[in-house]
Each structure stands twice: as C-alpha cells, then as structure tokens.
Amino acid sequence: MSGPVRFPILLDRDRAAMKRWRVEGLPMSFVLDRDLRPVSLSAEPLDWTSPPVLAVLEAVVDAEPNAKPDAAKANDNRGRRTP
Template identity: 75%
Template sequence: MLPWPDEASPALALDRLDGPAIDLADLRGRPVIVHFFATWCAPCVEELASLDALAARLGAGASILAVDVGEVDARVRNFFRQRPVRFPILLDRDRAAMKRWRVEGLPTSFVLDRDLRPVALAAEPLDWISPPVLAALEAMVGAKSSPSDANDDKGRSTP
C-alpha cells in the first residue's frame, strides 16, 4: 500500500448489484476500503476472496465497497451467484467512477479513514488478511478485527 496524496476522496454514489444505491458519504464514521475490479480479471477474483475474509474478520468495524467496472449487470450477478461475498457490489456501468478516482488498472483499492479522508491506495492485488497488511490497516485507520458474529448480512451480495 502506498500513501494517497489527495486530501479528499472523490464522490462515490452507485447502484448496488442487489439492493438500493449506496453513497460513500453515508459511511462516514468507520474506515472504508473502496475496491475497483472486474470479473474477467484473474487477480481481482483472488483479491475478492481475500477481501471477503477481511470482511469476516472486521465485522461491523469497517466497510468494504467493491466497484465492478464496465460490465453488464447479468454477468456480475452470475459471477457472485457462485462466489458470494459479505460486502456490497456497486456497478460503475459507464466507468465514470473509475475515471473520477483515477483508477489506471485493475484491481485498485483505496483505504479511507473514519472521516473518509484518503489514507492509502493499492494498485496491485493484496492479501488483505496477511499479518503485514492487517498491521498496516490497524496503523492507518484503527480498523480492528472483531468476531465474525459481529457481521450482519446487510452487505452480503447474493442474488
């Protein structure tokens, strides 16, 4: 993960694959990871599994938003039917969010603090539950692991 030099995170309000739209601004008060991906991207698929494991560890202590870039809804829905995750999947159908966030390649992830200020970015796949990454997250945003029973299924993406 690298420092992210911007002082504010760009706006992000997108339709959700299986529910109402989500606005990043509504998540103020807890750390957020914004992850841009596509289902055709092999490293993205591996990283989604790692992010799901992180979501299980963090419970309600942090939010993860996965943003699918430029794919047809049906393709994304079919993908997650076989690979459900504990966090919302957002749809950047026209790639406007990807451009606003200046994403140059997939996967790309952004870490935001409780005030939604940029903390770090990862422009390559990460193992989100590796000890070094967990330690870095704790140092950056104070996101602590909690029992998985603290998870609610509000964000679970299963069609």
C-alpha cells in the first residue's frame, strides 16, 4: 500500500458514530456519500487499492448529490450494507 489516504478519516472519540451506525466490532470501515450517509461497510481490513474497493469509491464520487449509489455490489467483505 502506498502513502497516507487522501480523504477525511473520522476519529470517533466519543463513539457517537459507532452507536449510530451500530458498529459490532473493529476494524470497521465505512464509505460515506456526499451527504455523509454510510453507503458501504466492511467488517474486515480493506486494501483501499483493490478493484472492488475502488469501484465503491468511484460509484460514490460519480453519484449525483442526494442519490444513493448501489455500492454494496462492489463490496465483497461479507456483502453487508448499512441500513
């Protein structure tokens, strides 16, 4: 993996996001849309350069504002999706 990521990372010090998004364990990675809603999640470590993960990120970037991309199809980590 190359250098640091080029997107914001949530540091959930008070665990508010963890409670709201019903995180069951760690590590847990979420991809958020432009409205900061989780559209995909993984309960396993991610390779942010893998084709499935890049497909999710591209779907979110290309989505119209207020549209919810079907990013879960590209997420092969347990096929889980946030509510």
